[in-house]
Structure formats: C-alpha cells, structure tokens
Amino acid sequence: MSSLQSLDLKQRSATTVQPPSARSNPEVSKLIDISKCIGCKACQVACSEWNDLRDTVGTNVGVYDNPADLSPESWTLMRYSEVEENGKLEWLIRKDGCMHCAEPGCLKACPSPGAIVQYSNGIVDFIEEHCIGCGSCVTGCPFNIPRISKEDHKAYKCTLCSDRVAVGLEPACVKTCPTGAIQFGTKEDMKELAAERMVDLKERGFQNAGLYDPQGVGGTHVMYVLQHADQPELYHRLPKDPHISPLVNLWKGPFKPLALAAMGVTVLAGLLHYLKVGPKEPHGESQSD
Amino acid sequence: MLRPKNAIDRYNYLERVVHWLLAIFFFTAALSGLAFFHPSMFWLTNFFGGGPWTRILHPFMGIGMFVFFAWLGLKVMGHNTIDKTDVEWLKHAHEVMAGDESAAPPAGKYNAGQKVLFWLLTLCMLGLLVTGFCFWRPLADGLPVTLIRWASLLHAVCATGLILLVIGHAYMAFWTKQSIRAMVQGWVTPAWAKSNHPAWHDEVMRKN
Numbered sequence: 282m283s284s285l286q287s288l289d290l291k292q293r294s295a296t297t298v299q300p301p302s303a304r305s306n307p308e309v310s311k312l313i314d315i316s317k318c319i320g321c322k323a324c325q326v327a328c329s330e331w332n333d334l335r336d337t338v339g340t341n342v343g344v345y346d347n348p349a350d351l352s353p354e355s356w357t358l359m360r361y362s363e364v365e366e367n368g369k370l371e372w373l374i375r376k377d378g379c380m381h382c383a384e385p386g387c388l389k390a391c392p393s394p395g396a397i398v399q400y401s402n403g404i405v406d407f408i409e410e411h412c413i414g415c416g417s418c419v420t421g422c423p424f425n426i427p428r429i430s431k432e433d434h435k436a437y438k439c440t441l442c443s444d445r446v447a448v449g450l451e452p453a454c455v456k457t458c459p460t461g462a463i464q465f466g467t468k469e470d471m472k473e474l475a476a477e478r479m480v481d482l483k484e485r486g487f488q489n490a491g492l493y494d495p496q497g498v499g500g501t502h503v504m505y506v507l508q509h510a511d512q513p514e515l516y517h518r519l520p521k522d523p524h525i526s527p528l529v530n531l532w533k534g535p536f537k538p539l540a541l542a543a544m545g546v547t548v549l550a551g552l553l554h555y556l557k558v559g560p561k562e563p564h565g566e567s568q569s570d
Numbered sequence: 571m572l573r574p575k576n577a578i579d580r581y582n583y584l585e586r587v588v589h590w591l592l593a594i595f596f597f598t599a600a601l602s603g604l605a606f607f608h609p610s611m612f613w614l615t616n617f618f619g620g621g622p623w624t625r626i627l628h629p630f631m632g633i634g635m636f637v638f639f640a641w642l643g644l645k646v647m648g649h650n651t652i653d654k655t656d657v658e659w660l661k662h663a664h665e666v667m668a669g670d671e672s673a674a675p676p677a678g679k680y681n682a683g684q685k686v687l688f689w690l691l692t693l694c695m696l697g698l699l700v701t702g703f704c705f706w707r708p709l710a711d712g713l714p715v716t717l718i719r720w721a722s723l724l725h726a727v728c729a730t731g732l733i734l735l736v737i738g739h740a741y742m743a744f745w746t747k748q749s750i751r752a753m754v755q756g757w758v759t760p761a762w763a764k765s766n767h768p769a770w771h772d773e774v775m776r777k778n
Contacts, residue, residue: 295609295612296609297609297610390722392605392606392607392609392612393612393621394609394612411621413615413621413622413624413625414622414625414707415606415625415707416705416707416710417722419715419718420705420715420718420719420722425715429707429708429711431708434622434707526716526719528716528719528720528722528723529719529722529723531723532719532722532723532726536723536726536727536730537607537608540607540726540730541608543730543734544730544733544734544737547734547737547738548737551737551738551741551744551745554667554741554745555741555744555745558667558668558669558745559669560745560747561669561745561746561747561766562747562765563747563748563759563761563762563764563765563766564761564764564765565761565764565765
C-alpha cells in the first residue's frame with residue numbers, strides 16, 4: 282500500500298513530530314464472531330482476490346490450516362483448534378491476521394520514517410516503499426503478524442483493506458463472509474453488536490462469552506467475539522494480555538534520548554577538560570629531540 | 571617531524587594499517603547504526619545509498635570492525651592484563667586527569683585506564699557481534715521473539731557503550747600530545763615514553 286490518506290495520519294513510524302491532524306475520523310473496527318464462523322476460508326480467498334496475491338501451493342500436513350502460516354502473500358488465515366470444554370468437543374476457528382492495535386508494537390519498533398502509519402480511523406498500514414526490510418516490526422508485534430518477504434525483503438500484513446475503507450467500502454473479507462461472522466463498522470457500533478451477541482451466547486450456555494478488545498495494546502481495531510473469553514489461549518494461542526514488550530518499550534522509549542544525551546555529554550566533558558587542563562605534553566621534550 | 575635517531579617504535583606498519591581500517595569500519599558501522607537508532611539521524615542512511623542499502627551493509631561493517639578489532643586485540647592483549655599496580659594507578663586516575671602523574675605508579679606499555687578501556691571495548695564488541703547475529707534476517711528467522719527483543723535492546727546498549735568508549739579513546743589520543751603520531755608514523759620520542767609510560771620506557775631502554 283502507499284499512503285493514500287496523508288491527511289488522515291494519527292501516528293507515523295520513526296517520526297518525532299505530530300502528523301497532520303486537522304481532520305478526524307470515527308474509529309473503525311472489524312468484529313469477528315468466532316461462534317458464527319464455519320471455517321469456509323472464503324475470507325482468505327477474498328483477501329487474496331482483492332489484494333491480488335497468490336501464495337505458493339504448500340503441502341498438506343493433515344490439518345485444516347491452509348496455508349500453514351501467514352506469509353507475505355497470505356495476510357489472513359483460518360486457524361483451527363480442537364478443544365474439550367465442559368465435556369464437549371469444540372472446533373474453534375479463528376481468523377488470524379493483523380489486529381490493528383491502537384498502540385501498535387510494529388510502529389513503535391520501526392526505524393524507518395513513514396514505513397508504518399496509523400490512520401485516524403485506527404487502521405495500521407505498512408507503506409512498503411519506505412520499508413527497509415530490517416524486521417523490527419516482527420520484533421515489536423505482540424501477535425506475531427508481520428512477515429518479511431524472502432524475495433523483496435519488505436514487510437507485509439493485513440491492511441484492513443485501507444484502500445476500500447478509504448472510499449467507503451467494507452474490507453473484502455467482510456464483504457464475502459457467508460455467515461455474517463465478520464462485521465465492519467465504527468468501533469462503537471461493533472461494540473454494541475458484540476454486546477448483543479454476548480446476551481445470545483450466554484443464553485446458550487457460554488457463561489464466559491465476551492469481547493476480545495485487549496486493553497494492553499490500547500484496544501484493537503479487529504475484535505473477536507469469543508465463547509470462552511476467559512481463555513483466549515484456546516483459540517490457537519491468542520494472547521490473554523497482549524502488550525508491547527517492556528524490552529521493546531525500553532529500547533524504543535527512554536533508552537534512545539538517554540544514549541544520545543550520554544554521547545553529547547561525553548563530547549562536552551572532553552571539551553571542558555581540555556579547556557581546563559590543556560594539552561598533556563611530554564616532559565623534557567627539548568632534551569630528547 | 572622527522573624521525574629522530576633515538577625514536578622508540580610503538581606500532582609497526584601492519585598494526586597501524588589494521589588500527590585505521592578498524593577505525594573506518596567503526597565509523598561506518600556507528601553512523602549506519604545511529605541512522606536506525608533515532609529518527610533524528612535517519613538522514614545518515616543517505617551516506618550509504620538509502621534505507622535498504624544501509625540495512626544490508628550495516629552487519630558487514632560490524633563484522634569487518636569485529637575482525638580487525640579481534641586481530642589487534644589479540645596482539646595487544648598480553649600488555650593489558652590488570653594487576654595490583656593498575657588498581658593503585660586507578661586510585662590516582664583523577665590526579666592523572668588533572669595533569670599530575672607524580673603519585674600514580676609508573677605505567678607499562680598501557681596504563682590502567684587504557685587497560686580498562688581495552689576490556690570494556692572487548693566486552694562491547696563481543697556483545698555487538700553475538701546480539702547482532704540474533705536479529706540479522708533472514709539468518710535469525712525462527713529464533714524466539716523474546717531472544718530477538720533482548721538482542722535488539724542489548725545491541726543498542728553495547729553500541730552506545732562502544733561509541734562512548736571510542737569518544738573517550740579519541741579524546742585521550744588528542745589530549746596526550748604526540749600519541750597520534752605513534753599510530754600514524756609508528757614511533758614515539760623517549761620523552762613521550764618516559765612521561766606517559768615510564769615502566770615501558772625503562773624496559774625498552776634496558777633491552778637496547
């Protein structure tokens with residue numbers, strides 16, 4: 282993607298000044314209702330169609346997950362988990378992909394100005410023309426989403442169809458989902474929709490049904506309705522409390538100005554020392570010359 | 571200045587060449603690393619052909635720096651063992667910095683300050699090498715992300731340490747007059763040796 286919405290930037294990687302902020306937009310969100318998902322993979326196909334991506338055909342290893350993992354050409358992926366809850370077998374199918382965090386770890390870690398942006402509607406987008414291929418976004422991401430291409434060494438992930446959303450369309454996966462398990466709208470509307478689903482699921486006996494909108498990353502712009510919101514790990518290791526790692530926060534936060542200040546102070550100390558003490562000349566030079 | 575008859579050799583031609591190659595590799599590795607370290611210095615990537623080229627070249631500059639450091643380090647390591655005299659010297663370090671060496675015990679080929687610098691440099695160089703390999707993609711693909719996060723942080727810490735040490739090293743060379751000549755032309759005057767490294771001076775004189 283290239284930056285189509287330069288007036289609508291909320292955050293920009295490796296940028297210390299505020300991006301243009303005159304215009305504001307309502308925050309959007311995708312709501313993925315796992316209790317309604319039938320695992321048909323239409324969303325994967327729609328993603329590949331709209332974004333014009335064709336992943337290489339892999340090998341069947343005896344599981345439904347296909348392809349086996351996210352890749353530079355596969356930005357969304359159904360992950361299948363078979364679990365036993367309350368004595369019943371449950372087939373939990375989670376549509377994996379970028380969660381579009383309000384506080385994105387990828388954007389925090391990225392060293393290249395403008396290679397990762399967050400639009401005012403909350404969508405986090407990679408601008409590949411500015412990507413230098415270092416892989417810091419992978420280091421920063423709490424959800425293990427970005428993939429670096431072995432061909433062009435650029436990072437890729439779900440764009441939440443920022444190009445479609447920019448012109449008033451819903452993301453391709455939402456458009457195609459045959460059961461309505463994927464919905465799209467303002468974040469407020471999606472939360473209301475999720476609340477209605479909670480009532481329904483609880484009536485059906487899923488006492489721990491809930492919304493996955495993890496606050497550790499400031500909330501996300503892709504949210505899940507989970508039957509077992511108390512155990513998100515059941516859903517193919519969805520993290521319970523995702524947050525930007527304190528190591529990344531230290532590396533990209535306070536350490537940077539402190540290190541630069543230390544370098545400046547060291548140079549200054551040298552100058553002050555020289556002005557005070559003067560050069561250190563050998564004693565008795567004239568005799569030895 | 572022409573080489574006087576009583577000049578003392580301090581660094582041979584090969585050692586000087588390796589030192590300055592090390593300096594060049596340090597300089598390029600540091601500038602390209604700083605470009606990624608803070609947004610305010612990203613423009614430094616222009617020296618190396620842009621962002622992706624800087625990302626491609628940086629690890630090779632680092633490896634070059636390490637190789638030259640290792641060669642030189644192994645050469646001078648024997649002169650850098652820290653003993654009791656050095657501990658005594660360090661107690662008088664602040665007086666030496668003020669220009670008065672009279673109380674400090676006579677230094678050998680390297681004084682205690684230089685020895686401490688040498689071992690800290692070694693620590694930073696090793697740290698940079700090991701942590702650098704931990705997130706050099708695609709080589710590091712598949713390593714646990716926690717390891718990669720630790721490596722990224724510690725790489726920045728070691729790099730900062732190295733830059734601070736090199737600023738100190740360069741300043742000492744500038745402050746102690748005629749030191750740079752030892753690393754450019756290779757020799758020092760007996761007066762320089764006697765003033766700055768008396769024990770080494772006496773040792774050389776005994777041998778001659």
